[in-house]
Amino acid sequence: MSTTDQRRSRRLQRALRWLYDYLDVLLPIVLAFSVGLIDFTSDLVPEDARFGFTMAVLGIMAIASFKDRSAHGKTVEDAVTRSVHPLEEQVERTARSLEDNALIRTVRPDEMYDVHRRARQDTTQWQFKGGTGSHIRPVTLPELVQAARERRSRLTVHIEIIDPGSTESCQEYSRFRQSFSPPGSGSPWTLDRTRKGSYATVLAAFWHLNRLPTLDISVHTTTRVSALRYDLSDRYLILTQDDPTRENFLIERESLLYKYFEIELHQSRNHAPRIDFSGATELSDYPTADEARTFFDAVGKPLPSYSDSEVSEIIELALNGVDPYRR
Structure with missing residues (x-):
């Protein structure tokens, strides 16, 4: 593969990765724009089709929300894990201290x-x-x-x-x-x-x-x-x-x-x-x-x-x- 082909391949990979990362944002925008356009052409598009477009937008937004919550949850989980270890150590030290006080x-x-x-x-x-x-x-x-x-x-x-x-x-x-x-x-x-x-x-x-x-x-x-x-x-x-x-x-x-x-x-x-x-x-x-x-x-x-x-x-x-x- 030539150097030019390699550059094109890397650009394509970056574009696909960008599209994957922001697909949950782009789709609602596109569908929302489509629904807005349908409002201007309500006579051309049946009511059922407009309702379907609207539900699709809501579905995509829900998926995006879940994805954000999942990422946030992982961050919270990591933070909790980091916090639990010092807490366990503190509990252990406190238990040792109480046990030692009972021996005096x-x-x-x-x-x-x-x-x-x-x-x-x-x-x-x-x-x-x-x-x-x-x-x-x-x-x-x-x-x-x-x-x-x-x-x-x-x-x-x-x-x-x-x-x-x-x-x-x-x-x-x-x-x-x-x-x-x-x-x-x-x-x-x-x-x-x-x-x-x-x-x-x-x-x-x-x-x-x-x-x-x-x-x-x-x-x-x-x-x-x-x-x-x-x-x-x-x-x-x-x-x-x-x-x-x-x-x-x-x-x-x-x-x-x-x-x-x-x-x-x-x-x-x-x-x-x-x-x-x-x-x-x-x-x-x-x-x-x-x-x-x-x-x-x-x-x-x-x-x-x-x-x-x-x-x-x-x-x-x-x-x-x-x-x-x-x-």
Whole structure:
């Protein structure tokens, strides 16, 4: 085929395509013009023929309308499809949010004893981050060790507390606790109380390690004061505040917040020095003041110039503390 013939063929194709695209417009125009012409020649064309022409025009217009609606419908369908996907994603996010909210509940101060007891049931691990460990030391750790001994199972415990060797951090924590202690709440929080509490938690951790071969325990000390206490078991994360008048939070394992805080606790321990127990010798069932001093020297946390009675106070806190949540 010559170049001229190819050009003619392309022109013919364009003309046919144009005619196809606009046929539904041209036909009504032609028929309408024809009907108008018939009105001027009504004597020449029978009534039935004029009616047929009119119906043909209406039919062509109806076809054009359907065609336009079809095209519009496809456009709408595409728009709806594009809108549905973000909507489905939003519904899914909302559902996840509602589900997550159902896994988080507030806990009144008078419920904390039962909440901790539930969290300890059948758990194989416990992670704590807080001040001096005034609950994990006398309650959580002994209860977990006893349960693991009865089950003959492994137990992993990670503890992060205020560094008793840092006077500045202990002083800052005692001031923080004082600001939330209501009048007449008992023994005031002082530098001495904070320091002895942290020392007692370190001693308690090693004492239990001597008595449970399957216990994997680590104690990390930090100079950063945390406004919250974290207790994490296999099933729950308990977030508590140092203000005894405020509600606390119980977060179940299936919640995203549980996973986020689990990572946060791990990262926090990575930046808090771990106490090395490897150089310490085994403690007796009820250590003496000299044993305690030797222990703290061995782990790199020497005691200040405490008297024997003050060291005995630390030992008593380590082994016979009081549950602060007990009713």
